[in-house]
Amino acid sequence: GAGVSQSPSNKVTEKGKDVELRCDPISGHTALYWYRQSLGQGLEFLIYFQGNSAPDKSGLPSDRFSAERTGGSVSTLTIQRTQQEDSAVYLCASSNKGLLMNTEAFFGQGTRLTVV
Amino acid sequence: DAKTTQPPSMDCAEGRAANLPCNHSTISGNEYVYWYRQIHSQGPQYIIHGLKNNETNEMASLIITEDRKSSTLILPHATLRDTAVYYCIVRTSGTYKYIFGTGTRLKVLA
Numbered sequence: 001g002a003g004v005s006q007s008p009s010n011k012v013t014e015k016g017k018d019v020e021l022r023c024d025p026i027s028g029h030t031a032l033y034w035y036r037q038s039l040g041q042g043l044e045f046l047i048y049f050q051g052n053s054a055p056d057k058s059g060l061p062s063d064r065f066s067a068e069r070t071g072g073s074v075s076t077l078t079i080q081r082t083q084q085e086d087s088a089v090y091l092c093a094s095s096n097k098g099l100l101m102n103t104e105a106f107f108g109q110g111t112r113l114t115v116v
Numbered sequence: 117d118a119k120t121t122q123p124p125s126m127d128c129a130e131g132r133a134a135n136l137p138c139n140h141s142t143i144s145g146n147e148y149v150y151w152y153r154q155i156h157s158q159g160p161q162y163i164i165h166g167l168k169n170n171e172t173n174e175m176a177s178l179i180i181t182e183d184r185k186s187s188t189l190i191l192p193h194a195t196l197r198d199t200a201v202y203y204c205i206v207r208t209s210g211t212y213k214y215i216f217g218t219g220t221r222l223k224v225l226a
Contacts, residue, residue, distance in 0.1 A: 031212045033212070033214070035216070041218075042203070042216050042217060042218045043160065044216075045215060048213060050212055091159050091160070093160075104162035104165065105212075106162070107159030107160045109158060110159055
């Protein structure tokens with residue numbers, strides 16, 4: 001596709017339910033990132049994938065959060081037993097491995113998650 | 117943890133140059149400085165990046181001091197559509213990770 005695509009754009013869920021957020025990166029991009037942005041706050045790094053390397057999960061806030069990237073393309077961020085503090089915009093980005101790794105990341109429009 | 121320091125907010129008159137400063141005093145020799153912006157309700161948008169030389173593209177110019185401890189993003193002729201939060205980021209060496217700070221909220225005034 002032309003850009004990073006995220007779905008759904010909006011998700012309202014009840015506290016305690018599980019949710020899955022999807023990210024379709026730009027075709028051919030080997031790096032994929034997930035960030036979270038709470039209302040009025042900056043971006044909080046969650047996880048990133050680079051090719052076949054082990055993902056960097058250092059930003060995941062708890063074991064209720066997990067992510068996978070199948071076939072080096074589409075990624076799914078799963079939040080189990082959602083809590084109200086999980087309400088935020090979840091942003092996905094991808095980038096291409098370039099010379100010296102100095103390439104820019106392209107962000108999707110995000111999924112706005114509301115836990116009620 | 118963010119490696120950069122930016123003023124929380126700035127105003128700029130429409131048509132004037134907007135100069136957004138950033139301090140990154142602990143930057144190491146192989147770390148790049150990146151600038152992104154986030155317009156309300158959208159995902160962040162790449163603007164420009166550099167290592168030690170000044171850079172210019174169709175959106176902006178990036179001026180990096182000789183000691184690389186600070187930089188300035190220049191929007192030469194700010195428009196109302198440039199109102200956004202501007203993030204200065206130092207790319208973590210050896211990884212693809214971007215660590216976003218709190219950014220500068222630029223408001224362009226008519």
